Amino acid sequence: MSLLHSLEHFAIDRNPNPVVALKVHSAGQQEEVPFHRHRKGQLILTLHGGVTCLAPTAYWMIPVNCAAWIPAGVAHSNRVTPSGDVLFLYIEPDVQGMPQACCTLQISPMLREMLKHFADLPQDYLSDSPVARFAQVMLHELTLMPVEQLSLPISEHPRIKQLADSLMANPADRCPLAVWASRLAMSPRSFERFVLKETGMTFGRWRRQLQVLVAIRLLVTGMSVQNTAWELGYDSVTAFITMFKKTLGTTPGQYLNND
Known part of the structure; x- marks a missing residue:
């Protein structure tokens, strides 16, 4: 069923x-x-x-x-x-x-x-x-x-939902803030203020939080740490592990072993 x-x-x-x-x-x-x-x-x-x-x-x-x-x-x-x-x-x-x-x-x-x-x-x-x-x-x-802290704050503003959906669908997109601002027809400064107002986070921190959530979803379904790093657009596994540990205080391997 x-x-x-x-x-x-x-x-x-x-x-x-x-x-x-x-x-x-x-x-x-x-x-x-x-x-x-x-x-x-x-x-x-x-x-x-x-x-x-x-x-x-x-x-x-x-x-x-x-x-x-x-x-x-x-x-x-x-x-x-x-x-x-x-x-x-x-x-x-x-x-x-x-x-x-x-x-x-x-x-x-x-x-x-x-x-x-x-x-x-x-x-x-x-x-x-x-x-x-x-x-x-x-x-x-x-x-x-x-x-x-395993949530990604959003709001009901359609631009925030558009941003979250885009990054969830393509978490390897590591375009800089200015490119994302252009995609939403905003200046970089306006985009920065907008994301902070709607989510309570800077764009960089908000995107890292989203990547951690996507990483957990991939890891718990059996994907290796190396392949997860590649799926998120990281050139090195070390850089991915550093980002993960900075956000959650533990490495991907330690996190999975705690399950």
């Missing part, structure tokens, strides 16, 4: 329990869930492969040691890599302690196993059942998880 078909036949918002879960497997090809929203908040945990999530204010890449949090009512879209395994956790909006804004959460090994176990339990559990008590402990652990 496809990812989209699984979601369409899961009665997410009709289940009154504080938290319900669904594990899904994408088919052999990449699958994308169009923009949608839920009455409940949604946690998106990658079990295998990678997930890219898009909301009005950011792109996220969700590697296997993290999860994306989407608060209740926020429109979002998910893209799952080929043969990816994903766990969706749906949480009632009145559950205390969850972040108020979209973010990426680090998931501890213990909590990861708790989430996987919970998804295998009956989701129509009673409020005084052992499953309900397990769910409360699991939710408490979830509220303690730290936020990871």
